[in-house]
Amino acid sequence: MSEETLLPDQEPGSPHPRAVFELFGHHAAEAELADSLTHGRSHHAWLMTGPKGIGKATLAYRFARRLLGARPDPSGLLASDPDDPICRKIAQGAHPDLRTATRLDPEKSEIKRDVTIGAIRDLTQFFTMTADGRDGARVGIIDCADDMSVSAANALLKTLEEPPPGATLILLSHTPGRLLPTLRSRCRRLDLVSLSDADMAQALPDLDAATRSLAAGRPGRAKALMALQAAKLYATLSRHLSGLPRAPLDEALILAEASADADRFQLLFDMMEDWLARAGRAGVGLPIEEVEPGESVVLARLAAGSGCDGPARAWTHVRSVRTKAEALNLDRGLATLDALRAIRAELAPIQ
CATH class of the missing domain: 3.40.50.300 (P-loop containing nucleotide triphosphate hydrolases)
Structure with a gap:
């Protein structure tokens, strides 16, 4: 090596x-x-x-x-x-x-x-x-x-x-x-x-707000997120999902292209699973920590429209797509598009 x-x-x-x-x-x-x-x-x-x-x-x-x-x-x-x-x-x-x-x-x-x-x-x-x-x-x-x-x-x-x-x-x-x-x-x-906000600030004083939220008190994870430009990737994912049910195709293709890299593929699926978990919490009125401003309103809207178990069904489908792609060495870009389609189908199907 x-x-x-x-x-x-x-x-x-x-x-x-x-x-x-x-x-x-x-x-x-x-x-x-x-x-x-x-x-x-x-x-x-x-x-x-x-x-x-x-x-x-x-x-x-x-x-x-x-x-x-x-x-x-x-x-x-x-x-x-x-x-x-x-x-x-x-x-x-x-x-x-x-x-x-x-x-x-x-x-x-x-x-x-x-x-x-x-x-x-x-x-x-x-x-x-x-x-x-x-x-x-x-x-x-x-x-x-x-x-x-x-x-x-x-x-x-x-x-x-x-x-x-x-x-x-x-x-x-x-x-x-x-x-x-x-x-x-x-x-x-x-x-x-997880580290306290004070310990995270001491470890990584120049960490941006979005990456700090995504890292959730994990300094090693924060460094990995910065190396992979996670804040930019999450902003693209958030814009795409916030537009459901008619989410822009251009952003989906950008995410699919980014996922060709193995580390970014893992990161993107981590983000989708976390987004869905927070959507589930928002849908039942629990507070969530926003990564992007105004995100909680969007998450609650989508979760409410799909029923209490909509985010859970989508999470299960996304995890299944991820596991299958890894086990069979499938095309990562196509797997990403499949996962995004599953989220739309469960949370905001086009009538």
Whole structure:
């Protein structure tokens, strides 16, 4: 893979989390991890949960540096000196006592749909080796555990049930309900919550209002959104959907063209699903956070005209289109147009 290619555990617009030393927010979670280190009772397996882009991987690597003996830095409870040799090795992906399992196949060096059983076996084999550093500490990070195949998850169970001395496993999960109950029960869970407005302003002081709203307290997600020009894309989507039932075709074609890029395809479908979820809330009188000014009125109008379950039916159809396009490698532009037609059919059919 080329150096420019994003790894599966890396957000667009951001460096790899192993090279990120600054953490914004998550004070309680960091304090809990720091306390486990201070009192020598760190659990052998941690499950860090929270939406994508919230900072799970940043916190995981911050914890891993200290587990592996990096020199502390006074800037935070788990902060480490970036110039420490341990930190430099981790940032370069070259520390012998740290191993990751992602959708990158360790045998073929290509990105797969799942975290494969080969990636998990590589990780479990790593834990049988003698540690290079102090105290026999070794750390494994699975990012993201939701992506493990069933066989991969089962292969991990033995290591969780009988952890080798000095081993720490950190599982990152966007939707922990997807994990096997037997995996969840063997981990100490740490839930990360969205950053406050103050923490987001400190992390990204120049963030525009639309991107801030779309990011929903997730700094990593905000950086990815900026890299993908999400505010501009959302404005086009909002104008198109606000015009229902006679939405402009030109804007639909612009969205279809933009979705030819894989990252923008994912982003656009995220936006459509979020728009429909907010339409459902607006339709039953619940408050919503507007991305575009005046949006709540449009959402409530469309939802009211389609019945209470109109947005839910449209959401299900959009998710089905997305899943099928990904599984069968269908044309992304045509999938986008299909999803937009489904929204119109459910919310504002032309009489």
